[in-house]
Amino acid sequence: MLSSYAAAVPDAVTILYVILGTFSGALLCLIPALHIYNVAGIAMLLWATARHLIPYYALAPFFMSLVVSYSFLNTIPMTFLGAADESAGATLLPSLSLVTKGRGQDAALLTGLGTMAGVLVLILLYPFFWYIWPYIARATGPHLHWILGLVIAHYIMSEWPKGAGRGETPFKRFREAWRNCFAGILTFTLAAVFGLIYTAKPIMPVESSFQNIMPVFIGFFAIPSIIQTLISDYRPPRQHISRKINAGWEDFGFGAVPGFVGGMLAAYLPAVTAGIGAMIAGHVTNHRNISRAEFRDPQSPGEIKHLHTPEMYYRQERLFLISGGMIKIMYYVGAFLMLFILTDLTPYGTGRGGLTFILRPVFTAEPGDFPVMLGTILLSGSLAFLLLIVSTKLMVCIVHRLNLKLIYISSLILVFLIIYAVGGGWAGITVSLATTCIGMIPVFYGCRRSHCMAVLLVPIALNMAGYGDAVARFLRLI
Numbered sequence: 001m002l003s004s005y006a007a008a009v010p011d012a013v014t015i016l017y018v019i020l021g022t023f024s025g026a027l028l029c030l031i032p033a034l035h036i037y038n039v040a041g042i043a044m045l046l047w048a049t050a051r052h053l054i055p056y057y058a059l060a061p062f063f064m065s066l067v068v069s070y071s072f073l074n075t076i077p078m079t080f081l082g083a084a085d086e087s088a089g090a091t092l093l094p095s096l097s098l099v100t101k102g103r104g105q106d107a108a109l110l111t112g113l114g115t116m117a118g119v120l121v122l123i124l125l126y127p128f129f130w131y132i133w134p135y136i137a138r139a140t141g142p143h144l145h146w147i148l149g150l151v152i153a154h155y156i157m158s159e160w161p162k163g164a165g166r167g168e169t170p171f172k173r174f175r176e177a178w179r180n181c182f183a184g185i186l187t188f189t190l191a192a193v194f195g196l197i198y199t200a201k202p203i204m205p206v207e208s209s210f211q212n213i214m215p216v217f218i219g220f221f222a223i224p225s226i227i228q229t230l231i232s233d234y235r236p237p238r239q240h241i242s243r244k245i246n247a248g249w250e251d252f253g254f255g256a257v258p259g260f261v262g263g264m265l266a267a268y269l270p271a272v273t274a275g276i277g278a279m280i281a282g283h284v285t286n287h288r289n290i291s292r293a294e295f296r297d298p299q300s301p302g303e304i305k306h307l308h309t310p311e312m313y314y315r316q317e318r319l320f321l322i323s324g325g326m327i328k329i330m331y332y333v334g335a336f337l338m339l340f341i342l343t344d345l346t347p348y349g350t351g352r353g354g355l356t357f358i359l360r361p362v363f364t365a366e367p368g369d370f371p372v373m374l375g376t377i378l379l380s381g382s383l384a385f386l387l388l389i390v391s392t393k394l395m396v397c398i399v400h401r402l403n404l405k406l407i408y409i410s411s412l413i414l415v416f417l418i419i420y421a422v423g424g425g426w427a428g429i430t431v432s433l434a435t436t437c438i439g440m441i442p443v444f445y446g447c448r449r450s451h452c453m454a455v456l457l458v459p460i461a462l463n464m465a466g467y468g469d470a471v472a473r474f475l476r477l478i
Helices: 002-028 036-049 056-073 075-081 092-100 104-124 126-157 170-200 206-211 214-231 249-268 274-285 311-340 354-359 369-401 404-422 425-445 449-465 468-474
Strands: 294-296 306-308
Touching: 002 036, 002 056, 002 369, 036 056, 036 214, 036 354, 036 404, 056 075, 056 104, 056 311, 056 354, 056 369, 075 092, 075 104, 075 369, 092 104, 092 311, 104 126, 104 249, 104 311, 104 369, 126 170, 126 249, 126 274, 126 311, 126 369, 126 449, 170 214, 170 425, 170 449, 170 468, 214 404, 214 425, 214 449, 249 274, 249 311, 274 311, 274 449, 311 354, 311 369, 404 425, 425 449, 449 468
Parallel strands: none
Antiparallel strands: 294 306
16 A cells, blocks of 8 residues: 555646646746746746756656647737737737637637647557657658758748739839748848857857747747737727637548648757748648639628628638647647657657757656656646636637737836846847847738748758858858
8 A cells, every 4th residue: 555655646746737837837828928938948947946846757747738738828819919929820810810800719719629639639649659750750860951941942932922013113013012022031031140140159148058049039029029019009809709619520620631740840840830830731721712702793782792702711710720729739749749759769759849958958758758748738738728718718808908008018028037037138138139120020021920930940951961060161150
């Protein structure tokens, strides 16, 4: 009895920390512009100074539950408040469109259902990840540099002109049609150059190297979103409350395939985020509009023309939200889960992503951890989905009354305090302001924000190809 009781105590403590991590992540991710990796980094610093706060055997489940909760609950600020991060491409455009129509509940819950579907996929594909994935990782490992090159080329080429080509002169029409393309190329180039400089020159203090990338991403994604909200007159309208979700079972079938493919790409390929994975998944789903919207004869008195919008048009929104939710869980959670795949082919796991980078210095995965992580994902995901339902109902009722400017001013102050405290002091703030200048280009010119991910994509691809030092010497960085 004593031995069985002693074995049950760590299990009970682990479950307690999973629940604690889930509620902590749910609470903190509701703060606009605060990324879960920033929270995880701060939590790791606190644990390093006071290791009695979390037992070592509960460390990985606690951080896993943090990320699982974030994957679900960050849907709330991204949907209703427009708080964008590097994964915002997964749900941002369709969700904001639905919020402006008063259908924010549909947007949030469809994304959450997609995320829950991703949790089930991670659980059900246990044999694939354990027995097949190591061989895929071993076969593709030597070729990641040119695979990243293909992703970069596809990503840049997919930034099509968004303008209507209107203007009094040919030059004005050309400028209107192509300005977002040029803005995307400029953003990508500036972010890539900044990444080459940042990785070659030690800008941040040595004691802050643990969180040296935090000011970069806050400047690229968080601060521009805050500034955009502060200078705009955006105010969410009153939202409709419904007992049903406008989706069918076939939508989840159509959305699951691109969600899984895009999520696996984001989880495995270095520096490929959920936003880029969502773009790839979006190219799969956006061709399902077989019949187009068209003007038809009037159907009511006083109506000049009747715009007929087929149901397939709305299916695109649903598929994109569902696949975007699945991509988020595959990207944040799947990348970390692969750390615990320990076989003869993967003695150190194949995990990637920010959380893997944070935990590797102090934590080593062991055989038998993979099933524990699957249980953690299932428990935390179930709790987080219930919290998402409650939070969505609350936001639907109060979002039109919120003072967004006050919320974002408070978030901006909090962000700078975090950077100063754990992100390098004034040097970190300077870095974040420099990257903010680049991150504002997509805000004003309508190109993709994920172009800023060139700050990691280009240096990593060059280093994997063996040309990193040569390029750095050519630019006289070393």
